[in-house]
Structure formats: C-alpha cells, structure tokens
Amino acid sequence: MNRFRGFVIKEFFHIWRDPRTLLILVGIPVAQIMIFGFVISNDIKDLHIAVYDQSQDEVSREITNKIISSGYFILDQSIDHPSQIEESFKKGIVREVIVFGQDFGENLERLGVADLQIIADASDANTANLITNYTQAIINDYLKKLNATHQIPLKIETQVRMLFNEEMKGVYMFVPGTMALILMLISTMMTSISIAREKEFGTMEVLLVSPLKPVQIIIGKVAPYVALAFLDAVLILLMGVYVFKMPVLGSSTLLLLTALLYILMALSLGILISTIVKTQQVAMFISLIGLLLPTMLLSGFIFPIENMPLILQWVANILPFKYFIIMIKDIMLKGVGVAYIWKEGLVLLGFTLLFIALSVKKFKLRLE
Amino acid sequence: MIQKQNIIIVKNLVKKFGIFVANDHLNFEVREGEIFGFLGANGAGKTTAMRIICGLSLPTSGEIKVAGFDIYKEREKIKRNIGYMSQKFSLYPNLTIRENINFFGGIYGLSRTEIKTRTTNLLEKLQFTHAANKLIREIPLGWMQKLAFSIAILHKPKIAFLDEPTGGVDPITRRQFWEMIYEAAEQGITIFVTTHYMDEAEYCDRVSIMVDGRIEALDSPAKLKEKYAAESMNDVFLKLARIQLHESV
Numbered sequence: 107m108n109r110f111r112g113f114v115i116k117e118f119f120h121i122w123r124d125p126r127t128l129l130i131l132v133g134i135p136v137a138q139i140m141i142f143g144f145v146i147s148n149d150i151k152d153l154h155i156a157v158y159d160q161s162q163d164e165v166s167r168e169i170t171n172k173i174i175s176s177g178y179f180i181l182d183q184s185i186d187h188p189s190q191i192e193e194s195f196k197k198g199i200v201r202e203v204i205v206f207g208q209d210f211g212e213n214l215e216r217l218g219v220a221d222l223q224i225i226a227d228a229s230d231a232n233t234a235n236l237i238t239n240y241t242q243a244i245i246n247d248y249l250k251k252l253n254a255t256h257q258i259p260l261k262i263e264t265q266v267r268m269l270f271n272e273e274m275k276g277v278y279m280f281v282p283g284t285m286a287l288i289l290m291l292i293s294t295m296m297t298s299i300s301i302a303r304e305k306e307f308g309t310m311e312v313l314l315v316s317p318l319k320p321v322q323i324i325i326g327k328v329a330p331y332v333a334l335a336f337l338d339a340v341l342i343l344l345m346g347v348y349v350f351k352m353p354v355l356g357s358s359t360l361l362l363l364t365a366l367l368y369i370l371m372a373l374s375l376g377i378l379i380s381t382i383v384k385t386q387q388v389a390m391f392i393s394l395i396g397l398l399l400p401t402m403l404l405s406g407f408i409f410p411i412e413n414m415p416l417i418l419q420w421v422a423n424i425l426p427f428k429y430f431i432i433m434i435k436d437i438m439l440k441g442v443g444v445a446y447i448w449k450e451g452l453v454l455l456g457f458t459l460l461f462i463a464l465s466v467k468k469f470k471l472r473l474e
Numbered sequence: 475m476i477q478k479q480n481i482i483i484v485k486n487l488v489k490k491f492g493i494f495v496a497n498d499h500l501n502f503e504v505r506e507g508e509i510f511g512f513l514g515a516n517g518a519g520k521t522t523a524m525r526i527i528c529g530l531s532l533p534t535s536g537e538i539k540v541a542g543f544d545i546y547k548e549r550e551k552i553k554r555n556i557g558y559m560s561q562k563f564s565l566y567p568n569l570t571i572r573e574n575i576n577f578f579g580g581i582y583g584l585s586r587t588e589i590k591t592r593t594t595n596l597l598e599k600l601q602f603t604h605a606a607n608k609l610i611r612e613i614p615l616g617w618m619q620k621l622a623f624s625i626a627i628l629h630k631p632k633i634a635f636l637d638e639p640t641g642g643v644d645p646i647t648r649r650q651f652w653e654m655i656y657e658a659a660e661q662g663i664t665i666f667v668t669t670h671y672m673d674e675a676e677y678c679d680r681v682s683i684m685v686d687g688r689i690e691a692l693d694s695p696a697k698l699k700e701k702y703a704a705e706s707m708n709d710v711f712l713k714l715a716r717i718q719l720h721e722s723v
Contacts, residue, residue, distance in 0.1 A: 116569065119573060309565070317553045
C-alpha cells in the first residue's frame with residue numbers, strides 16, 4: 107500500500123509540474139464546452155426568411171411585419187407557390203419559411219383559430235430549433251396583445267416542420283458529445299503519454315526490474331488519471347447543467363457510474379496504445395488523430411449516425427463512443443434507468459476487457 | 475584467498491531475435507563481491523544478456539541463476555536482491571532529488587524511517603544536501619549519474635547491474651564514479667557493469683569480452699593482457715576483434 111501511495115504521489119507531481127498536462131486536464135474541457143456551448147446557443151440575428159402568405163390579409167401582414175421588425179429576421183422573398191418553398195431553401199440563404207393558411211385573419215376573427223406553419227432548414231439542427239422558437243415567441247406575443255382586447259382567447263395553431271432532419275437529432279448533443287470527446291482525450295492521451303514518458307526516461311526499465319509487479323505499475327500509473335478524468339466528467343456535467351441549462355432527468359449516480367465506466371474503457375485503450383508506442387510524440391499522435399476525429403465525426407456527436415452512409419454506420423457501431431453517448435443522452439434527456447441502458451453498458455465493459463486483454467498479451471510478447 | 479561463491483551462473487544462454495542470434499551460448503559465472511566487467515563493442519550483445527539476467531527479457535534457451543534463484547521460476551525473488559541502473563540514468567526529471575530517492579526507496583519496500591535516514595546519509599555523502607529540493611532536470615549530468623547509482627543500491631541489493639553507467643560523462647566524473655563503485659563493492663555488493671570504455675576494464679576484478687554475441691575472453695585484466703601480449707585492455711580488445719575479422723574473412 108505504501109508503495110502504491112508513493113507511486114500515485116509521484117504521478118501527481120508529474121501532472122502538477124508539467125504545465126502542458128495541466129492545460130490538457132483543465133483548460134481543454136472548459137474551452138471545449140464553452141466553444142461548443144456558445145456556438146450552439148449563439149444568438150440569432152438577421153436570418154433570411156421567406157413568407158408564403160396565402161391569405162394576404164391585415165392580420166397576416168401584421169404578423170409578418172412584427173416578425174421582420176423584431177431584428178432577428180430579414181424578409182428575403184415572398185413566395186406564391188408551394189413548390190417555391192423547397193427551392194428557396196436549396197439556395198441556402200433562406201433558413202425559414204412562414205406559411206399562412208388561407209383566410210388566416212378571417213378564421214382567427216370568426217373561429218378563434220387559425221393555422222400557421224413554420225418550416226425550418228434543419229440541416230443545421232440547432233439553428234433551426236432556435237429560430238422556430240423565436241418565431242413562435244413573436245407570434246405568441248402578438249396573440250397576447252390581441253387577446254387583451256378579446257373576451258374569448260384567440261388561437262393560432264402553429265405547426266413546426268423541420269426540413270431535412272425531421273427528428274431534430276443533434277440538439278442537446280453537445281454535452282454528451284463533449285464528454286465523450288474530452289474523457290476520451292484525457293484518459294487515452296494522458297495514460298499513453300505518461301507510460302510512454304516512463305519509457306523515454308528509462309524509468310520504466312527500473313520499475314520493471316524492481317519488485318513491483320507489472321499490474322501494480324499499470325494501476326499505479328492509471329489511478330491518478332481515473333480520479334482526474336472523473337473530476338473532468340463532473341466539471342463538464344456541472345457546466346452543462348448550470349451554464350447551458352441541460353436537463354438531467356435520470357439518476358445522477360447512474361450518470362456518474364456511466365462516466366466512470368467510459369473512463370475505464372478509455373484508460374485501458376490508453377494502456378494498449380502505450381504498449382505499442384515508444385515515445386510520447388507517437389502516443390499523442392495516435393490518441394489525437396486516431397481517436398479524436400472518429401469520436402467527433404462518428405459518435406453521432408456532430409452528425410447523426412442515422413444520416414451516414416451504411417459503411418460509416420458500421421464503423422460507428424464498432425467504435426465505443428456511440429454507446430456512451432446513447433447512455434448519457436438517455437439518462438440525461440429521457441431519464442431512463444439501468445433497465446434501458448445495460449446493453450450499451452455491457453458493450454463498453456466488453457471494450458474495456460478487450461483492450462486490457464490485448465495490452466496484457468502485448469506486454470508478455472515484449473518480455474519474450 | 476578464499477574462493478567465493480558464484481552469485482550469477484549462466485549456462486548456455488541463447489537469445490535469438492528472429493534469425494539474428496544476439497547471444498550465442500554464453501557460459502560464465504560472477505563471483506560474490508567482485509566487480510565484473512561485461513565488455514564489448516556496441517551491438518555485441520552485452521545489453522541483451524544483461525537485460526535477460528535482470529529479468530527484463532526472457533532468453534530463448536539456457537539456464538540462469540541469479541543470487542541463487544532461477545530466472546524462470548523465481549523472478550520475484552531475484553528482483554528483491556538486485557539493483558539496476560540504466561544507460562539513461564532513469565530518474566524522473568520533474569521530481570526533486572529528494573522525491574526521487576523517496577520514490578525509489580518506496581518501490582523497494584523500504585519503510586519511511588529507513589528512507590529518511592538513508593536519504594540523509596546519501597545526501598551528505600554526495601554533498602547534495604543543499605540541493606535536495608532541486609528538480610533533476612536542473613542538475614548536471616555527473617550528479618544525475620552519481621544519484622542514479624546511489625539510488626540503485628539504496629535498498630542494499632546483493633548485486634547491482636550497471637548498464638553503461640559512464641556514457642557521456644567527463645573523465646574526472648568517471649573516475650569519481652568508479653570510486654563509488656569500489657566503495658559499494660567493499661560493502662559486499664557484487665557489481666555487474668557493462669561498458670565499452672576499455673580503460674574502465676582495468677578497474678574490474680574480472681572482465682568478459684563479447685564479440686558478435688559470443689564471449690571471446692574472460693579473466694582478470696592482468697591475465698588477459700599477459701595472454702594476448704598487450705599493453706592495455708584496449709589492445710586486448712583490438713586483438714580479439716582482429717582475430718574475429720580474420721576468421722570471418
């Protein structure tokens with residue numbers, strides 16, 4: 107135990123005295139989540155919209171004016187045929203089309219209900235979500251003022267349609283995605299680098315000649331990073347919840363356990379990398395290029411896996427990141443319990459065991 | 475002189491990497507308490523053999539006993555009885571002198587009080603007390619070398635393995651370093667040292683000279699010089715290498 111403690115203390119000294127390591131451990135998570143967070147929750151301004159006004163009456167014009175005068179939107183064109191809707195989107199300038207039904211004002215006046223459709227270009231899912239919310243808020247505001255002078259409340263039935271990405275996958279992805287990314291980065295890169303560093307210093311040989319067992323060496327090296335990566339997971343979650351108002355509907359314990367499982371998976375991958383490479387540079391290169399890009403592109407973090415070509419979907423399925431994101435998202439957004447995510451959990455556990463088994467095999471090979 | 479016991483016994487050690495034979499049937503013994511020089515040119519196979527004896531690598535075949543323990547079955551026991559100093563000195567650059575001593579003392583299972591007293595003694599002996607809290611990366615190479623050796627024998631092992639311990643160090647520091655080796659040998663620690671500096675061979679009790687994976691000569695420096703009618707160990711080595719060259723032509 108004494109030996110183990112000495113080992114961990116030494117590892118903390120390494121981290122503490124190496125500004126680069128500290129930067130990776132603390133700077134990157136904060137910077138990443140801020141960048142992703144604020145890019146996604148960016149305020150909208152001067153977005154181009156089109157209006158397809160089928161009734162051309164006083165009320166529809168008033169609403170149109172109100173929307174345009176809000177400062178968020180610029181009227182790009184008026185449309186007079188349904189076929190022009192998609193066409194206007196395809197040019198890439200118009201991001202939203204507002205469609206007033208026929209006899210809009212008359213229906214509102216006589217029946218108290220009128221139909222309005224908001225169509226958004228959801229290929230950029232986050233922006234689409236934002237601008238439809240803004241538009242609806244403006245219309246509701248208009249109604250509120252109108253209702254103040256009416257006895258029976260009037261209703262505009264807004265129907266939102268997301269074009270190109272109907273299910274709006276991608277929203278709220280950034281917190282789970284950033285977690286997957288950062289925990290992978292820290293766990294894998296830091297362990298593989300720190301083991302490769304021992305090889306570079308020549309201290310690994312001394313450790314191997316010492317009475318310490320290889321397992322003790324590995325655990326001693328990895329333990330501090332489990333703790334640090336776990337702290338990072340908590341940091342990211344706290345920022346997600348308090349800075350970006352991400353809901354956590356499920357159990358926080360389950361959420362943290364999931365994060366821990368993922369960290370262990372990433373650490374064992376880091377160990378595997380370190381058994382193959384000899385220098386810190388190569389370890390960093392493999393961790394960055396080999397893992398960062400697949401995590402970003404193939405985890406469903408930025409691009410929905412469902413929209414990928416079949417081959418890439420297969421690739422995404424044999425990478426561990428996707429499963430973590432599914433688990434985290436389900437716990438946070440759907441509030442599900444173990445019963446719904448144990449399969450994904452098993453997949454992560456399987457990856458962990460696979461990486462450890464491969465590392466042990468590699469390690470033995472090296473001895474012979 | 476009483477014949478001392480053999481503390482390292484190597485019989486028919488063979489190590490192959492694919493078709494390349496790094497160690498070709500090595501046979502030798504190291505006696506308890508002696509300074510045993512393991513000489514050879516770069517690539518002659520001395521580091522490979524030493525790594526096998528330390529338990530860092532497994533032989534292809536052969537029988538090896540270190541401190542009375544079998545290298546295949548009793549590796550853990552061997553590890554407790556040896557100290558190792560690698561070519562790179564193997565200290566942590568971003569730990570201080572004191573922290574390095576603490577750490578390595580700790581992994582050899584020394585108690586805290588033991589570590590404390592040994593650290594104080596060691597720092598005094600090396601005259602490093604004033605610099606105990608300096609980071610290793612800030613101290614000169616010669617200091618690192620002395621410290622690395624002191625740490626390798628901190629737990630008072632039976633055998634200390636030194637893998638080219640004097641590489642890249644100036645002659646005066648090398649001289650001082652050999653004085654430290656003598657001192658350790660006087661305390662009863664067997665020293666197994668690899669080097670390619672032939673002048674250092676003169677300091678050893680016995681030397682073996684490896685050429686192309688085989689031990690070509692093994693005796694005390696004086697006897698070797700006599701046998702090969704050479705003035706220095708350097709000449710002995712050159713003559714051996716030349717014989718090799720003639721044989722292979």
